[in-house]
Amino acid sequence: MQPIVVPTINNNDTEAKLVAWSKTDGDLVRRGETIAILETTKASFELAAEAEGVLQTAAKIGDHCAFGSSIGTIFADAAERATVATAVPQAADGFVVTEPARALALKHGITDAQLAALGRRIVKTRDVEALVGDPAGGAGLSEAQRGIARVVSRSHAEIPVSFLVKRIAVDAALAALAEFSREAKVVAGLPDLLVWSIARLPAQFPFFFGELRDGLEFRASSAGHIGVTFDLGGGLFIPVIRDAAQKSLAQVARDLMSFRMKALRKTFKAEDLAAGDLSISLNFDADTVFVQPIILPPQTCMVSVGAVLTELALDADGRPVPRRYLNLGVAFDHRVINGGDANAFATAIKRAIEEPKL
Secondary structure (H helix, E strand, C coil): CEEEECCCCCCCCCEEEEEEECCCCCCEECCCCEEEEEECCCCEEEEECCCCEEEEECCCCCCEEECCCEEEEEECCHHHHHHHHHHCCCCCCCCEECHHHHHHHHHHCCCHHHHHCCCCCEECHHHHHCCCCCCCCCCCCCHHHHHHHHHHHHHHHHCCEEEEEEEEECHHHHHHHHHHHHHHCCCCCHHHHHHHHHCCCCCCCHHHCEEEECCCEEEECCCCCEEECEECCCCEECCEECCHHHCCHHHHHHHHHHHHHHHHHCCCCHHHHCCCCEEEEECCCCCCCCCCCCCCCCCCEEEEECCCEEEEEECCCCCEEEEEEEEEEEEEECCCCCHHHHHHHHHHHHHHHHCCCC
16 A cells, blocks of 8 residues: 655645546556646646555545645555555544634635645644635735745744855956856856855755754755746746756856746746755845845755945055955754854855855
């Protein structure tokens, strides 16, 4: 008996909508065969069977299913299904709803199946609020914005965030990038350099890269899967440069350019948005001094950068000269990362940008 579990499709959402079952109850399925199609606010996803056997569904088309929740079962054969199918958990089993949350759910017609899909042992008012539309009857949130709201709510509810800002001079980096772009015949900028530099830090700062699971179990990653925010008018996307630690700066630049085109056309695939170890929030609009980002559960860190600004500084002879800089922020999960480590991490990024070795 193999449960059919909705994986964590990306760090931009907390749940996925069940769009279709490719099989019906009692059908034989083979390992690796697509059995369901789910859709997040960013992309669609084909769910493959992890075992061979007979299908029994537990979720209906249109249900919103939390990542990690079970939407059905694959039984070894028809006899096992006939024997234990009645033991498949019902939507209302396995969780408790507080009285205020129950009252709010009844008021807005939220079903037990929707509450169960949240994947929480105790459903509280704020959980129900995430399922409710605009109570004042004004302009409703889009489905994409609802997905963002759920991630933000989860982040603020679960993660004790601390934050620091480091100033980074960028004149040397901009000059080096201009020369590198000419020689490599690729357009490489500060975002590409940030991804490339940060992806090389997991060995030195392991608790910044990976996942913090229930029970404070941390799983470090050395791959350097770096998520990068894109909001070009079609919604917020956080695609992931996979294995960035093994890629050249030119490869990272090409990958980010590809992501920009996908963000404009809204053509991301589910795999583009999955499995980030750490994310970077890019905010290069003029006069954006700095941004304090949220951390995307189960990640433990998110880096943010503001616009490139100009100030007057004194050169070696004491004469005022213009100098370009940006403010780099580090939001970190204080359960696993302390302030001294966060400062050392930010300093390592500062050194990599101010003394670029491309």
